[in-house]
Amino acid sequence: MRRQRRGAIARCTAIATIYEIASKVGVSTATVSRALSGGGYVRKELREQILQVAKAMDYQPNSFARGLVTRQSHILGLIVPDICNPFFPAVARGVEDAANERGYNVLLCNTDGSLRKENDYIDVLRSRQADGVIFTTSQVSSRNVKTLMKSGIPVVLADRRMDLECDIVSADNVEGAFQATRHLLGLGHARIGIITGPMGVATSQDRIEGYRRALSELGIASSPDLIREGDYRERSGYDGAMELIKLSDPPTAIFACNDLMAVGALHALEESELQVPGDVSVVGYDDITVASVARPRLTTIAQPKYEMGAIACRMLIDRLRAPGDPYQTVMLRPQLVLRESAAMMKCEGSVCNPGL
Amino acid sequence: MRRQRRGAIARCTAIATIYEIASKVGVSTATVSRALSGGGYVRKELREQILQVAKAMDYQPNSFARGLVTRQSHILGLIVPDICNPFFPAVARGVEDAANERGYNVLLCNTDGSLRKENDYIDVLRSRQADGVIFTTSQVSSRNVKTLMKSGIPVVLADRRMDLECDIVSADNVEGAFQATRHLLGLGHARIGIITGPMGVATSQDRIEGYRRALSELGIASSPDLIREGDYRERSGYDGAMELIKLSDPPTAIFACNDLMAVGALHALEESELQVPGDVSVVGYDDITVASVARPRLTTIAQPKYEMGAIACRMLIDRLRAPGDPYQTVMLRPQLVLRESAAMMKCEGSVCNPGL
DNA sequence: CTATCATATGTAAGCGCTTACATGCATCCT
DNA sequence: AGGATGCATGTAAGCGCTTACATATGATAG
Numbered sequence: 001m002r003r004q005r006r007g008a009i010a011r012c013t014a015i016a017t018i019y020e021i022a023s024k025v026g027v028s029t030a031t032v033s034r035a036l037s038g039g040g041y042v043r044k045e046l047r048e049q050i051l052q053v054a055k056a057m058d059y060q061p062n063s064f065a066r067g068l069v070t071r072q073s074h075i076l077g078l079i080v081p082d083i084c085n086p087f088f089p090a091v092a093r094g095v096e097d098a099a100n101e102r103g104y105n106v107l108l109c110n111t112d113g114s115l116r117k118e119n120d121y122i123d124v125l126r127s128r129q130a131d132g133v134i135f136t137t138s139q140v141s142s143r144n145v146k147t148l149m150k151s152g153i154p155v156v157l158a159d160r161r162m163d164l165e166c167d168i169v170s171a172d173n174v175e176g177a178f179q180a181t182r183h184l185l186g187l188g189h190a191r192i193g194i195i196t197g198p199m200g201v202a203t204s205q206d207r208i209e210g211y212r213r214a215l216s217e218l219g220i221a222s223s224p225d226l227i228r229e230g231d232y233r234e235r236s237g238y239d240g241a242m243e244l245i246k247l248s249d250p251p252t253a254i255f256a257c258n259d260l261m262a263v264g265a266l267h268a269l270e271e272s273e274l275q276v277p278g279d280v281s282v283v284g285y286d287d288i289t290v291a292s293v294a295r296p297r298l299t300t301i302a303q304p305k306y307e308m309g310a311i312a313c314r315m316l317i318d319r320l321r322a323p324g325d326p327y328q329t330v331m332l333r334p335q336l337v338l339r340e341s342a343a344m345m346k347c348e349g350s351v352c353n354p355g356l
Numbered sequence: 357m358r359r360q361r362r363g364a365i366a367r368c369t370a371i372a373t374i375y376e377i378a379s380k381v382g383v384s385t386a387t388v389s390r391a392l393s394g395g396g397y398v399r400k401e402l403r404e405q406i407l408q409v410a411k412a413m414d415y416q417p418n419s420f421a422r423g424l425v426t427r428q429s430h431i432l433g434l435i436v437p438d439i440c441n442p443f444f445p446a447v448a449r450g451v452e453d454a455a456n457e458r459g460y461n462v463l464l465c466n467t468d469g470s471l472r473k474e475n476d477y478i479d480v481l482r483s484r485q486a487d488g489v490i491f492t493t494s495q496v497s498s499r500n501v502k503t504l505m506k507s508g509i510p511v512v513l514a515d516r517r518m519d520l521e522c523d524i525v526s527a528d529n530v531e532g533a534f535q536a537t538r539h540l541l542g543l544g545h546a547r548i549g550i551i552t553g554p555m556g557v558a559t560s561q562d563r564i565e566g567y568r569r570a571l572s573e574l575g576i577a578s579s580p581d582l583i584r585e586g587d588y589r590e591r592s593g594y595d596g597a598m599e600l601i602k603l604s605d606p607p608t609a610i611f612a613c614n615d616l617m618a619v620g621a622l623h624a625l626e627e628s629e630l631q632v633p634g635d636v637s638v639v640g641y642d643d644i645t646v647a648s649v650a651r652p653r654l655t656t657i658a659q660p661k662y663e664m665g666a667i668a669c670r671m672l673i674d675r676l677r678a679p680g681d682p683y684q685t686v687m688l689r690p691q692l693v694l695r696e697s698a699a700m701m702k703c704e705g706s707v708c709n710p711g712l
Numbered sequence: 713c714t715a716t717c718a719t720a721t722g723t724a725a726g727c728g729c730t731t732a733c734a735t736g737c738a739t740c741c742t
Numbered sequence: 743a744g745g746a747t748g749c750a751t752g753t754a755a756g757c758g759c760t761t762a763c764a765t766a767t768g769a770t771a772g
Binding site for chain 2: 727729730736
């Protein structure tokens, strides 16, 4: 006993189907489908008539039905720790713009760095047949990435490394930290403190590496008491700076591994009545909005956030077309942004370090 | 000639289907479906066995197939002008958290205030059978909202009004501006400049209204030359402030209708070597991150951004269950955040305005 | 003049799932 | 005993779409 087709019942609120178009035009659904998709043979006038009727009915293809047969969702998952973290909106924007250009949509997934939430979202994305996933989270569980890839869902890692072969786009953190440190060295600073991100995270390691490399290039050994571990939050920048300036031989410059911590450092110095950049120079990392609002304005390393998102997204979509191609790593160049928080070291009568 | 079922061909990379579970357990797909969904009768041990097998196969229901028959996508569209605008990440986060709690996912739609992009996204959302849509855009075309509602897709407006019956959640902009202005009045300021948002937008109108109301409560007429139209961007705050201080009888306080413009005003005053709050007090609106980073820290009106998103989302989901219920408007209370950019007016020998 | 081919359209299967309906069995009531 | 009821399971239709295949027609080639 056949149930009646929905098309037969007038459901004025719902969206029209190709059945309705077909019956109105007097052709089969196959022809309508061909006319709408542009594939296959359809007489020119017929196609135009169909298009016109579809438009008149305000037709929109049901993407569930379409996805079910084509096995493509045109959905991309974007996994971020927290969109409220000022670093990510620009990345997300880059992803979205690139996705839209190619007819994809973005499902936003905030994980708060929680593995549980990440796992849940992986299930959601598999269930929704996401065509691909972009990870920007700091601690990717490689298990989840593997699960996705095993399910046939390609993955791109943005600003992240892993013990796993896959596509990666990243801003060169070693290079960025190197630039920041060399800039300070060039201004005559020799004792440069660093407030790092969490040691467990690859980006943190890279930035420390860049810092070390710049120092050693000038034959300066990096002293452990000048290195403070932070957690990328303002408070830890404040604390780190406080510790550094209380050292018996305090640094004349501080490199904070992100802007939020740099702002914290600025506050600590302000409270301690140290002038920035008069007494202590400060350099940040990321170039988020607050960097140009803080007083003094932060000299910082700009990351191409938007581009990172856009490129990650394009890599992902390219990968969909060429699943077999070798994995790529795209390294973007961070850029030093000169503002007022870093300046030439004061020479108090004694010898200045030679500039770079 | 029947095509072979996919289930028959081993496709190790793809996700298992209920057919595979059914055949492994030796029951029909209907029973599997019932076991997984929890509806209908299934013997207890059988259900457990099915659940176990599903787990072992790492099964995830195909949401396309499911959506096709249930006519529910569990997708909510979130339309924002630009997620990079610091106001929106928190709203988005609120939406997402509330959505997740109830098993919904969020499709992020940046429109840049462009009607074309908005139209495109409306089509996408209809095509994807979105269960509901949240608008946070400043200029909603009521046509699009109507289109959605006609397609049976409920809509909630966040921080927005319209010439249309629908659910609305909003922070009371009249009240917020009133509080800001009254605070300045209370500090002894009588000449208070205002830098508004674009006049075409309802929120701007409301904030002007609040400003006027606070002034008239003390019998002060609002003078047109103290009102400058801005566009919610930093630059226009700078320009507006510059114009205001060049007045023959310049204001002793400036109320900028958002923090970005307030920061712009701060820069203008700094450049003009006017002390804030010594010479001029400044109050902003929104309480975005920069408000607490700017020097002096901005006294501002905090909007419950996260709550606005979360409540909008909950209203939307409630509406899905009760399509017939009368429309609601939820008004949230903005809150004055006291920082350092506004202070008691200097009394230069002459008469002070009486505090409030 | 028939074989070949490009064009144009229809038929119907099937994507993976839910669910109305049918069926079967045990239990319980009158 | 016969019917009603609750539980457990199976059968198969159908959600709206794409697409392989069948079919038909006119044009072109040999």
